[in-house]
Amino acid sequence: MVARAPGRVNLIGEHTDYNDGFVLPTTIDRHIEVVARRRSDRRVRIVAADLGERKEIDLDSPIDYANSGWLPYVLGVVHELVQRGRIQTGVDLVFRGTVPRGAGLSSSAALEVATALALDAIFNLWLNPVDMARLCRDVEHRYAGVRCGIMDQFASRLGRSDHALLIDCCSLDARHVPMPLDGHRLVIVDSGIRRELADSDYNQRRTECEEAVAVLREADASITSLRDLTPEMLSTHEHRLPPDLFARCRHVVSENHRVLEACERLARGDLPGFGRLMNASHLSLRNDFEVSHPALDRLVEEAHQVDGVLGSRLTGAGFGGCTVNLVAESALSELEERLRPLVDDWSLQSIVVGTPERARVTEVIA
Numbered sequence: 001m002v003a004r005a006p007g008r009v010n011l012i013g014e015h016t017d018y019n020d021g022f023v024l025p026t027t028i029d030r031h032i033e034v035v036a037r038r039r040s041d042r043r044v045r046i047v048a049a050d051l052g053e054r055k056e057i058d059l060d061s062p063i064d065y066a067n068s069g070w071l072p073y074v075l076g077v078v079h080e081l082v083q084r085g086r087i088q089t090g091v092d093l094v095f096r097g098t099v100p101r102g103a104g105l106s107s108s109a110a111l112e113v114a115t116a117l118a119l120d121a122i123f124n125l126w127l128n129p130v131d132m133a134r135l136c137r138d139v140e141h142r143y144a145g146v147r148c149g150i151m152d153q154f155a156s157r158l159g160r161s162d163h164a165l166l167i168d169c170c171s172l173d174a175r176h177v178p179m180p181l182d183g184h185r186l187v188i189v190d191s192g193i194r195r196e197l198a199d200s201d202y203n204q205r206r207t208e209c210e211e212a213v214a215v216l217r218e219a220d221a222s223i224t225s226l227r228d229l230t231p232e233m234l235s236t237h238e239h240r241l242p243p244d245l246f247a248r249c250r251h252v253v254s255e256n257h258r259v260l261e262a263c264e265r266l267a268r269g270d271l272p273g274f275g276r277l278m279n280a281s282h283l284s285l286r287n288d289f290e291v292s293h294p295a296l297d298r299l300v301e302e303a304h305q306v307d308g309v310l311g312s313r314l315t316g317a318g319f320g321g322c323t324v325n326l327v328a329e330s331a332l333s334e335l336e337e338r339l340r341p342l343v344d345d346w347s348l349q350s351i352v353v354g355t356p357e358r359a360r361v362t363e364v365i366a
Protein backbone atom coordinates (compact mmCIF):
# COMPACT_ATOMS: atom_id res chain seq x y z
CA MET A 1 0.00 0.00 0.00
CA VAL A 2 1.40 3.38 -1.00
CA ALA A 3 -0.06 6.69 0.18
CA ARG A 4 1.00 10.18 -0.73
CA ALA A 5 0.40 13.57 0.89
CA PRO A 6 1.56 17.00 -0.28
CA GLY A 7 3.25 19.87 1.54
CA ARG A 8 1.48 23.21 1.63
CA VAL A 9 2.19 26.86 1.24
CA ASN A 10 0.07 29.32 3.15
CA LEU A 11 -1.07 32.23 0.98
CA ILE A 12 -2.35 34.32 3.87
CA GLY A 13 -3.57 33.84 7.44
CA GLU A 14 -0.52 33.25 9.59
CA HIS A 15 -0.62 32.37 13.31
CA THR A 16 -4.40 32.62 13.16
CA ASP A 17 -5.19 28.90 13.19
CA TYR A 18 -4.45 28.29 16.88
CA ASN A 19 -6.46 31.44 17.61
CA ASP A 20 -9.58 29.87 16.07
CA GLY A 21 -9.26 32.16 13.03
CA PHE A 22 -9.05 31.88 9.23
CA VAL A 23 -6.26 30.59 6.97
CA LEU A 24 -5.84 30.21 3.21
CA PRO A 25 -3.23 27.58 2.29
CA THR A 26 -2.80 25.64 -0.94
CA THR A 27 -1.04 22.33 -1.62
CA ILE A 28 2.28 22.32 -3.46
CA ASP A 29 3.98 20.08 -5.98
CA ARG A 30 6.14 18.43 -3.31
CA HIS A 31 4.95 15.44 -1.36
CA ILE A 32 5.79 12.54 0.96
CA GLU A 33 5.07 8.93 0.03
CA VAL A 34 4.65 6.16 2.57
CA VAL A 35 4.63 2.44 1.80
CA ALA A 36 3.00 0.34 4.52
CA ARG A 37 2.53 -3.35 5.30
CA ARG A 38 0.75 -4.95 8.26
CA ARG A 39 2.63 -7.19 10.67
CA SER A 40 1.19 -9.84 12.92
CA ASP A 41 3.45 -9.04 15.92
CA ARG A 42 3.78 -5.77 17.88
CA ARG A 43 6.93 -4.49 16.17
CA VAL A 44 7.22 -1.36 14.05
CA ARG A 45 9.99 -1.03 11.47
CA ILE A 46 10.43 2.33 9.78
CA VAL A 47 12.84 3.14 6.95
CA ALA A 48 13.55 6.74 5.88
CA ALA A 49 14.61 5.87 2.35
CA ASP A 50 16.05 9.28 1.39
CA LEU A 51 18.09 9.53 4.55
CA GLY A 52 19.26 5.92 4.66
CA GLU A 53 18.01 5.64 8.25
CA ARG A 54 15.95 2.96 9.96
CA LYS A 55 14.35 2.37 13.33
CA GLU A 56 12.82 -0.70 14.85
CA ILE A 57 10.76 -0.56 18.00
CA ASP A 58 8.35 -2.61 20.03
CA LEU A 59 4.93 -1.09 20.56
CA ASP A 60 5.02 -2.08 24.22
CA SER A 61 8.38 -0.48 25.05
CA PRO A 62 8.65 3.15 26.15
CA ILE A 63 10.04 5.49 23.46
CA ASP A 64 12.09 8.62 24.01
CA TYR A 65 10.92 11.03 21.33
CA ALA A 66 13.25 13.88 22.34
CA ASN A 67 15.55 15.01 19.51
CA SER A 68 14.56 12.07 17.38
CA GLY A 69 14.18 13.79 13.98
CA TRP A 70 11.37 12.34 11.87
CA LEU A 71 10.43 9.58 14.35
CA PRO A 72 7.61 11.41 16.21
CA TYR A 73 5.77 12.20 12.97
CA VAL A 74 5.64 8.58 11.84
CA LEU A 75 5.68 6.53 15.00
CA GLY A 76 3.52 9.16 16.74
CA VAL A 77 0.71 8.39 14.29
CA VAL A 78 1.07 4.65 14.95
CA HIS A 79 1.11 5.18 18.71
CA GLU A 80 -1.87 7.51 18.63
CA LEU A 81 -3.93 4.93 16.73
CA VAL A 82 -2.84 2.20 19.17
CA GLN A 83 -3.77 4.44 22.12
CA ARG A 84 -7.20 5.04 20.60
CA GLY A 85 -7.71 1.30 20.23
CA ARG A 86 -7.85 1.52 16.43
CA ILE A 87 -4.88 -0.74 15.72
CA GLN A 88 -3.45 -3.63 17.72
CA THR A 89 -0.52 -4.90 15.69
CA GLY A 90 2.73 -3.56 14.29
CA VAL A 91 3.57 -2.38 10.82
CA ASP A 92 6.46 -1.94 8.36
CA LEU A 93 6.75 1.57 6.91
CA VAL A 94 9.06 3.07 4.32
CA PHE A 95 8.89 6.75 3.45
CA ARG A 96 10.54 9.19 1.12
CA GLY A 97 9.69 12.62 -0.12
CA THR A 98 10.43 15.88 -1.83
CA VAL A 99 9.16 18.44 0.69
CA PRO A 100 12.20 20.27 2.08
CA ARG A 101 12.50 19.83 5.85
CA GLY A 102 12.28 22.81 8.20
CA ALA A 103 11.42 25.16 5.33
CA GLY A 104 7.91 26.06 6.47
CA LEU A 105 6.27 23.93 3.77
CA SER A 106 4.85 21.37 6.20
CA SER A 107 7.05 18.37 5.58
CA SER A 108 6.03 17.08 9.01
CA ALA A 109 2.30 17.41 8.28
CA ALA A 110 2.76 15.65 4.93
CA LEU A 111 4.63 12.83 6.69
CA GLU A 112 1.93 12.49 9.35
CA VAL A 113 -0.91 12.58 6.84
CA ALA A 114 0.73 10.12 4.44
CA THR A 115 1.41 7.75 7.35
CA ALA A 116 -2.15 8.09 8.67
CA LEU A 117 -3.57 7.52 5.20
CA ALA A 118 -1.46 4.41 4.66
CA LEU A 119 -2.45 3.00 8.07
CA ASP A 120 -6.09 3.90 7.41
CA ALA A 121 -5.96 1.88 4.21
CA ILE A 122 -4.16 -1.22 5.50
CA PHE A 123 -6.16 -1.44 8.75
CA ASN A 124 -9.50 -0.42 7.16
CA LEU A 125 -10.04 2.39 9.66
CA TRP A 126 -12.31 4.63 7.56
CA LEU A 127 -11.16 7.77 9.36
CA ASN A 128 -12.95 10.78 7.93
CA PRO A 129 -10.58 13.42 6.49
CA VAL A 130 -11.20 16.05 9.17
CA ASP A 131 -10.71 13.51 11.97
CA MET A 132 -7.49 12.39 10.29
CA ALA A 133 -6.24 15.99 10.18
CA ARG A 134 -7.14 16.40 13.86
CA LEU A 135 -5.35 13.18 14.78
CA CYS A 136 -2.20 14.32 12.95
CA ARG A 137 -2.35 17.71 14.69
CA ASP A 138 -2.59 15.89 18.04
CA VAL A 139 0.48 13.83 17.10
CA GLU A 140 2.41 17.07 16.60
CA HIS A 141 1.37 18.28 20.08
CA ARG A 142 1.93 15.03 21.94
CA TYR A 143 4.97 13.50 20.25
CA ALA A 144 6.84 16.40 18.59
CA GLY A 145 6.18 19.04 21.27
CA VAL A 146 4.87 21.67 18.84
CA ARG A 147 1.57 23.22 19.92
CA CYS A 148 0.59 23.98 16.33
CA GLY A 149 -2.83 24.76 14.94
CA ILE A 150 -4.62 22.53 12.45
CA MET A 151 -3.82 24.34 9.19
CA ASP A 152 -0.96 22.19 7.89
CA GLN A 153 -2.51 18.78 8.50
CA PHE A 154 -5.90 20.00 7.27
CA ALA A 155 -4.41 21.46 4.08
CA SER A 156 -2.34 18.36 3.38
CA ARG A 157 -5.32 16.06 3.89
CA LEU A 158 -8.08 18.13 2.27
CA GLY A 159 -6.27 20.36 -0.23
CA ARG A 160 -7.34 20.14 -3.84
CA SER A 161 -5.21 20.64 -6.91
CA ASP A 162 -5.05 24.27 -8.08
CA HIS A 163 -7.36 25.58 -5.36
CA ALA A 164 -6.70 27.44 -2.17
CA LEU A 165 -8.48 26.15 0.92
CA LEU A 166 -10.25 28.63 3.18
CA ILE A 167 -10.40 27.03 6.60
CA ASP A 168 -12.38 28.35 9.53
CA CYS A 169 -10.22 26.93 12.30
CA CYS A 170 -13.00 27.32 14.88
CA SER A 171 -15.81 25.39 13.17
CA LEU A 172 -13.42 23.46 10.86
CA ASP A 173 -15.67 24.32 7.93
CA ALA A 174 -13.60 24.64 4.79
CA ARG A 175 -14.17 25.86 1.26
CA HIS A 176 -12.10 25.20 -1.87
CA VAL A 177 -11.38 28.56 -3.48
CA PRO A 178 -10.46 28.59 -7.18
CA MET A 179 -7.25 30.47 -7.99
CA PRO A 180 -7.65 32.27 -11.31
CA LEU A 181 -4.02 33.32 -11.50
CA ASP A 182 -4.43 34.80 -14.97
CA GLY A 183 -0.86 35.13 -16.20
CA HIS A 184 0.63 35.02 -12.71
CA ARG A 185 2.45 32.42 -10.65
CA LEU A 186 2.98 31.72 -7.01
CA VAL A 187 6.70 31.43 -6.44
CA ILE A 188 8.06 30.00 -3.23
CA VAL A 189 11.55 31.14 -2.36
CA ASP A 190 13.45 29.19 0.28
CA SER A 191 15.74 31.40 2.38
CA GLY A 192 17.70 28.32 3.42
CA ILE A 193 17.34 29.34 7.09
CA ARG A 194 16.22 26.23 8.97
CA ARG A 195 14.40 26.09 12.25
CA GLU A 196 12.77 23.48 14.46
CA LEU A 197 9.45 24.76 15.73
CA ALA A 198 9.75 22.89 19.01
CA ASP A 199 12.85 24.97 19.86
CA SER A 200 11.71 28.22 18.27
CA ASP A 201 9.51 30.93 19.76
CA TYR A 202 6.49 29.31 18.12
CA ASN A 203 5.11 27.83 21.34
CA GLN A 204 5.94 31.11 23.08
CA ARG A 205 3.76 33.04 20.63
CA ARG A 206 0.89 30.69 21.28
CA THR A 207 1.29 31.18 25.02
CA GLU A 208 1.30 34.97 24.55
CA CYS A 209 -1.98 34.76 22.66
CA GLU A 210 -3.47 32.67 25.48
CA GLU A 211 -2.25 35.20 28.03
CA ALA A 212 -3.90 38.00 26.07
CA VAL A 213 -7.19 36.08 25.98
CA ALA A 214 -7.01 35.55 29.76
CA VAL A 215 -6.59 39.31 30.32
CA LEU A 216 -9.33 40.29 27.88
CA ARG A 217 -11.71 37.75 29.26
CA GLU A 218 -11.66 39.35 32.69
CA ALA A 219 -13.09 42.47 31.08
CA ASP A 220 -15.41 40.74 28.64
CA ALA A 221 -16.46 37.14 29.24
CA SER A 222 -17.60 36.73 25.63
CA ILE A 223 -13.95 36.63 24.49
CA THR A 224 -12.91 32.97 24.44
CA SER A 225 -10.24 33.24 21.75
CA LEU A 226 -8.63 36.04 19.72
CA ARG A 227 -11.10 35.14 16.97
CA ASP A 228 -13.82 36.79 19.04
CA LEU A 229 -11.99 40.12 19.11
CA THR A 230 -13.11 42.94 16.81
CA PRO A 231 -10.86 45.92 16.06
CA GLU A 232 -13.22 48.06 18.20
CA MET A 233 -12.98 45.69 21.17
CA LEU A 234 -9.21 45.65 20.85
CA SER A 235 -8.95 49.43 21.03
CA THR A 236 -11.39 49.56 23.96
CA HIS A 237 -9.19 47.15 25.91
CA GLU A 238 -5.79 48.36 24.72
CA HIS A 239 -4.90 49.81 28.14
CA ARG A 240 -5.28 46.40 29.79
CA LEU A 241 -2.60 44.74 27.67
CA PRO A 242 1.17 45.11 27.80
CA PRO A 243 2.45 46.54 24.46
CA ASP A 244 3.81 43.24 23.13
CA LEU A 245 0.58 41.36 23.82
CA PHE A 246 -1.41 44.21 22.28
CA ALA A 247 0.73 43.93 19.15
CA ARG A 248 0.20 40.15 18.98
CA CYS A 249 -3.56 40.69 19.18
CA ARG A 250 -3.46 43.42 16.54
CA HIS A 251 -1.76 41.00 14.18
CA VAL A 252 -4.33 38.26 14.70
CA VAL A 253 -7.34 40.57 14.40
CA SER A 254 -6.04 42.28 11.26
CA GLU A 255 -4.83 39.02 9.69
CA ASN A 256 -8.25 37.39 10.06
CA HIS A 257 -9.77 40.32 8.18
CA ARG A 258 -7.10 40.07 5.52
CA VAL A 259 -7.85 36.39 4.88
CA LEU A 260 -11.55 37.02 4.30
CA GLU A 261 -10.83 40.03 2.13
CA ALA A 262 -8.23 38.06 0.18
CA CYS A 263 -10.89 35.46 -0.69
CA GLU A 264 -13.20 38.18 -1.96
CA ARG A 265 -10.38 39.64 -4.05
CA LEU A 266 -9.60 36.23 -5.53
CA ALA A 267 -13.25 35.71 -6.38
CA ARG A 268 -13.29 39.07 -8.18
CA GLY A 269 -10.02 38.26 -9.96
CA ASP A 270 -8.41 41.26 -8.24
CA LEU A 271 -4.84 39.97 -8.03
CA PRO A 272 -3.25 43.37 -7.26
CA GLY A 273 -5.62 43.68 -4.29
CA PHE A 274 -4.72 40.16 -3.19
CA GLY A 275 -1.02 41.05 -3.46
CA ARG A 276 -1.44 44.17 -1.30
CA LEU A 277 -2.98 42.02 1.42
CA MET A 278 0.01 39.65 1.23
CA ASN A 279 2.34 42.63 1.69
CA ALA A 280 0.34 43.92 4.66
CA SER A 281 0.45 40.44 6.18
CA HIS A 282 4.24 40.37 6.00
CA LEU A 283 4.55 43.76 7.72
CA SER A 284 2.18 42.66 10.46
CA LEU A 285 4.11 39.42 11.01
CA ARG A 286 7.38 41.35 11.10
CA ASN A 287 6.32 44.27 13.29
CA ASP A 288 3.46 43.04 15.45
CA PHE A 289 3.89 39.28 15.70
CA GLU A 290 7.70 39.42 15.44
CA VAL A 291 8.25 36.12 13.67
CA SER A 292 10.18 37.30 10.64
CA HIS A 293 13.91 36.92 10.07
CA PRO A 294 16.34 39.35 8.39
CA ALA A 295 16.82 36.90 5.51
CA LEU A 296 13.06 36.78 4.90
CA ASP A 297 12.74 40.57 5.09
CA ARG A 298 15.55 40.89 2.56
CA LEU A 299 13.87 38.47 0.14
CA VAL A 300 10.61 40.41 0.45
CA GLU A 301 12.31 43.79 -0.03
CA GLU A 302 14.19 42.62 -3.09
CA ALA A 303 11.06 41.06 -4.57
CA HIS A 304 9.31 44.43 -4.28
CA GLN A 305 11.98 45.94 -6.55
CA VAL A 306 10.66 43.85 -9.42
CA ASP A 307 7.84 45.26 -11.51
CA GLY A 308 5.21 42.56 -11.79
CA VAL A 309 5.58 41.28 -8.21
CA LEU A 310 2.13 41.89 -6.78
CA GLY A 311 2.71 40.47 -3.33
CA SER A 312 5.46 38.98 -1.20
CA ARG A 313 5.44 37.66 2.34
CA LEU A 314 6.94 35.10 4.65
CA THR A 315 4.89 31.93 4.75
CA GLY A 316 4.35 29.41 7.55
CA ALA A 317 5.51 29.91 11.10
CA GLY A 318 8.37 32.29 10.25
CA PHE A 319 11.75 32.40 12.04
CA GLY A 320 13.25 31.21 8.72
CA GLY A 321 11.91 29.09 5.88
CA CYS A 322 10.26 30.52 2.79
CA THR A 323 8.58 33.52 1.24
CA VAL A 324 5.64 33.23 -1.14
CA ASN A 325 5.38 35.68 -4.02
CA LEU A 326 2.58 36.49 -6.44
CA VAL A 327 4.36 37.32 -9.68
CA ALA A 328 3.41 38.12 -13.27
CA GLU A 329 4.77 35.40 -15.58
CA SER A 330 6.58 38.11 -17.55
CA ALA A 331 8.53 39.09 -14.41
CA LEU A 332 9.66 35.59 -13.41
CA SER A 333 13.15 35.82 -14.86
CA GLU A 334 13.81 39.24 -13.36
CA LEU A 335 12.67 37.95 -9.98
CA GLU A 336 15.01 34.99 -10.32
CA GLU A 337 17.92 37.27 -11.23
CA ARG A 338 17.37 39.43 -8.15
CA LEU A 339 16.78 36.68 -5.63
CA ARG A 340 19.12 33.96 -6.88
CA PRO A 341 22.20 35.52 -5.22
CA LEU A 342 20.36 35.56 -1.89
CA VAL A 343 19.53 31.83 -1.69
CA ASP A 344 21.76 28.77 -1.59
CA ASP A 345 20.41 26.97 -4.61
CA TRP A 346 17.65 28.53 -6.65
CA SER A 347 17.01 25.57 -8.89
CA LEU A 348 16.68 23.10 -6.07
CA GLN A 349 14.99 25.17 -3.46
CA SER A 350 12.43 27.27 -5.26
CA ILE A 351 9.11 25.91 -6.37
CA VAL A 352 6.63 27.50 -8.70
CA VAL A 353 3.04 26.56 -7.99
CA GLY A 354 -0.12 27.52 -9.76
CA THR A 355 -0.14 25.08 -12.64
CA PRO A 356 -2.95 22.55 -12.30
CA GLU A 357 -0.94 19.49 -13.20
CA ARG A 358 1.74 20.12 -10.62
CA ALA A 359 -0.22 20.73 -7.43
CA ARG A 360 -0.99 17.41 -5.84
CA VAL A 361 -3.68 16.02 -3.64
CA THR A 362 -3.58 13.43 -0.92
CA GLU A 363 -4.35 9.94 -2.15
CA VAL A 364 -3.72 6.26 -1.83
CA ILE A 365 -1.85 5.59 -5.04
CA ALA A 366 -1.26 1.87 -5.08
Ligand code: GLA
Nearest residue numbers: 014015148149150151316317
Ligand atom coordinates in the same frame (compact mmCIF):
# COMPACT_ATOMS: atom_id res chain seq x y z
C1 GLA B 1 3.09 26.32 11.54
C2 GLA B 1 2.01 25.57 12.30
C3 GLA B 1 0.63 25.99 11.84
C4 GLA B 1 0.47 27.51 11.85
C5 GLA B 1 1.65 28.18 11.15
C6 GLA B 1 1.62 29.68 11.28
O1 GLA B 1 3.07 25.96 10.19
O2 GLA B 1 2.15 24.19 12.14
O3 GLA B 1 -0.37 25.39 12.65
O4 GLA B 1 0.28 28.00 13.15
O5 GLA B 1 2.89 27.72 11.64
O6 GLA B 1 0.54 30.21 10.59
